Each structure stands twice: as structure tokens, then as C-alpha cells.
Amino acid sequence: MLNLLKVLGISLCLILVLSITVKRRTLFSYIYGVISPLTTTVQSATEKFIASSYKTTQSYSKRIFNNSLPRIQDTVKNNLSAPVRSNHDPEEDITAAEKQDLDSLIRKQR
Numbered sequence: 001m002l003n004l005l006k007v008l009g010i011s012l013c014l015i016l017v018l019s020i021t022v023k024r025r026t027l028f029s030y031i032y033g034v035i036s037p038l039t040t041t042v043q044s045a046t047e048k049f050i051a052s053s054y055k056t057t058q059s060y061s062k063r064i065f066n067n068s069l070p071r072i073q074d075t076v077k078n079n080l081s082a083p084v085r086s087n088h089d090p091e092e093d094i095t096a097a098e099k100q101d102l103d104s105l106i107r108k109q110r
Helices: 002-018 027-068 096-109
Strands: none
Touching: 002 027
């Protein structure tokens, strides 16, 4: 709480000092006139740095992405793979009695 009061007091004092008028201009206006060219230089340098960083990061990202793609398409080269499935009915017919027997067997196992 004491630190908060110190910060508020210092801020208030700074605002009051910067608003003092000298020769029809505030101290803030004089300070701004001196610092303004420097701030524009710093801002343009920062923009150039960020733009070059973005381009560099973009090129690295493209290289990483291109490196992650497989160069060769994966294919099965032997005859040990599973046969192609076909959706057809079973070859044997199950009678209604056999179906009831199977159903009762399944119910008993539960």
C-alpha cells in the first residue's frame, strides 16, 4: 500500500513539473521537441528489425515444413499385406434354429 502511494505521489509530481509553463510553452513541449527526432529514428529501426526478423522466421518455417514432408510415397511392396475386403454375405446359410441356439449361447456367456 505504501509503495502504491509513493508511485502515485511521484506520478503526480512529475505531471505537475512537466506542466510548468516557460515562455508560453510547457516543459513537456520542450522535452518533446528534443526527443521527437530520436523517437522516430528508434521507431523506424525497430520496424526494420521486426520486418527482417519476420522474413527470417518465415524462411526457416518454410524450410522446416518442407523438410517434414516425406520425399517418397510409402507403398506396400510385398504380397504379405491383407487381401482386399469385399462386403458379401456369408457363404453358408444359418437356419432359424441355429440362430436361436447361437443367441442363447451368447446370452449364457454374459
